[in-house]
Amino acid sequence: ISKEVAKLLELKAQLGSDEGKHKFVLKTPKGTRDYSPKQMAIRERVFNAIITCFKRHGAEVIDTPVFELKETLTGKYGEDSKLIYDLKDQGGELLSLRYDLTVPFARYLAMNKITNIKRYHIAKVYRRDNPAMTKGRYREFYQCDFDIAGQFDPMIPDAECLKIVHEILSDLQLGDFLVKVNDRRILDGMFAVCGVPDSKFRTICSSVDKLDKMPWEEVRSEMVGEKGLSPEAADHIGEYVQLHGGLNLVEQLLQDPKLSQNKLAKEGLGDMKLLFEYLTLFGITGKISFDLSLARGLDYYTGVIFEAVLVQQENDHVEESVSIGSVAGGGRYDGLVGMFDPKGRKVPCVGVSIGIERIFSILEQRLEASEEKIRTTETQVLVASAQKKLLEERLKLIAELWEAGIKAEILYKKNPKLLNQLQYCEETGIPLVAIVGEQELKDGVVKLRVVSTREEVNVRREMLVEEIRTRTSQ
């Protein structure tokens, strides 16, 4: 008996696990999402604005694989390297999903011995970060990168990158924004004059990077407590990082008795001055802030760094503006390509990366709130019939329209009701209906109906394409 029971239990367990097959979780992986047709329509608007700007500045476009050899990414991202997605070792090469588009770009330049290019690249990147999807922070997200590589005169390409950020954020009408600018050399010079040991530059830099999310007190205690910085050095840094302003601040710091003695800081401040001169010619200094608290976490920056944030006036009474997060960032990385070149040949680069997820969230919310109905297809005409047994005539007519490049649909029913066909147009925003009926076929005409006005007009069949084109061109 116990044997039989055991058998039955085993059988039951098997059945149970079979049932279980249908119980798997129906979801996308953590930190990722699908884009519905409506969301895609918004996304394409954003991409269009960005690509139009990149092309206006004469950029070419490239693409690279979604994964790279693991070693290609090693040693480029500092403390963030732990967020890289690795692929399983299934025999063969060890691979990782790209973490940004900058390192693949540098690998591409070194591999193809390119010393001079202006290119954009729009693609998804992957970070095993803690997702906060309401804030637009995903594990799979788009970056829209524009970079200028080559040996050029100082700050001209750097100024163009900032101009691009300014153009795109203005164009998208996301509200007020601010582009914070700093320079790795100014930061390093500042650390040096504050008494930070060389070996601690990078780690203290990533503490400073947290100032946009944490108050100074917490950052200070991380520096002193976790990272073993002397309290004096920390306090000294604390004085500098509260400074922000424009060309005046640059000139003030060029006079700073300590900073002006530091070679790196002096170089950085000199270039910052030049940058502000070019930005003045571009007419965009109003939204640019030289900000000593801006650090940027990534290891590879060597010169100018910047980050654009959207700012929101809380209300009219409160002067203070509240940052609702970074939407673009970038900087100069003159050493990265050299890390890939067998002979270490350097290619100076500067670039900007636009993050569309937050921008997209804002536009999506705005659209939800508005009355605007967004179309998800471009169909110009529905080919319909008023009577039964006209499927073949509908198929013949729609083939003629497709042949002529008209965007046309039919309902996939043998005998659809006219009401259902009209309703489909209302729902999807199709502006015209081309109705075939027995009488129309005899007369060699098609009845063209304007959905919004219900106006109907008979059009000679050979004139139909022209008539549809005229009525749907704006």
Place this chain on the structure above:
Amino acid sequence: ISKEVAKLLELKAQLGSDEGKHKFVLKTPKGTRDYSPKQMAIRERVFNAIITCFKRHGAEVIDTPVFELKETLTGKYGEDSKLIYDLKDQGGELLSLRYDLTVPFARYLAMNKITNIKRYHIAKVYRRDNPAMTKGRYREFYQCDFDIAGQFDPMIPDAECLKIVHEILSDLQLGDFLVKVNDRRILDGMFAVCGVPDSKFRTICSSVDKLDKMPWEEVRSEMVGEKGLSPEAADHIGEYVQLHGGLNLVEQLLQDPKLSQNKLAKEGLGDMKLLFEYLTLFGITGKISFDLSLARGLDYYTGVIFEAVLVQQENDHVEESVSIGSVAGGGRYDGLVGMFDPKGRKVPCVGVSIGIERIFSILEQRLEASEEKIRTTETQVLVASAQKKLLEERLKLIAELWEAGIKAEILYKKNPKLLNQLQYCEETGIPLVAIVGEQELKDGVVKLRVVSTREEVNVRREMLVEEIRTRTSQ
């Protein structure tokens, strides 16, 4: 001494390994590639043709993540499942890179309870296959999918999918092509009447699928030797799979004493007849071949299946046309969405997938062979100067042009030589040069030079934008 030697050796080893850091392989992962700007220009042409067609047929667009939960992909691809890329288990969910766009689409429909949609999706998919890059077989490659989901009257959406393949391949002018059509029900009916046991249908089906790459003798010996099919059954299959033709063959098989007795085969043949009637109305039967050897490897197909191949006349004397590989494929999969629905609710689907890699290879080779120079930017004008110290004037002018939406570039040099500036235009195909000089500044004009003709004309500064627009609009 030996201690010192040991220390030195250790030091040497350390140095060696440091040097080694620079010796890593500079390449993209096996089976993948970068796209250069020139290649991107070709790719965008192909995408444009495909997207234009999808939109002409009224499709919406969606996007899904590059990876899915591993279990989402499990049990969908039959023998090909071993080619799926898994991600490393880094804590959290087990993930795999998508293998096609069809399974993510079905998951999307079930997850969002969508029973009715016509959508396209263009994205990269991943297969750990043996790459053959000269033939356009990659491990990372694009699929351009168009699918119609919903409960409709038979074969109307199926016919539209074939129409789309026909339109796209005609539009791309790749040379002659042929779309092979079959039906899983006809295959299964054929297997049944040939005496293949039910349990061997799928595995025998994947043997038949190899007929486009292997001669029948090899496929037969795989069936009999590896898969244990009786020689009689194999020979019987061998007779059927050599059949191909049009509506005549469908009607002939509807009279076949064995097949006509099989319920599945009869259903399939009835629908095939209907399909050919619709394709006749679309006027495209000339390039459609009902082919009993077409099997398609994937598990999820339930009805019509098809595959488009490019055919090449070897030369004028040889009648036989040579297949140079599949460029599109698809079929009906009525059960796939139900596999994801908790209650097993089915959503009938049919779709087509265009593979662009081979198409792209052909167009790339054709472009190499031709004299056509392909531009990789859209820049309309280079802002140049003939004298030194005019960087500021160039920056001011280019900002004006950008503001007006003109695509413009400058060289990133303080004092570039005019010759270098003109050369840059020749190399990159920029048609116009706007030259600022001291005299022009005094006169309130800009000298506009047409690169191709060397014609130069002074244009009043306030008219410049209009003049550039006129000269670069075609």
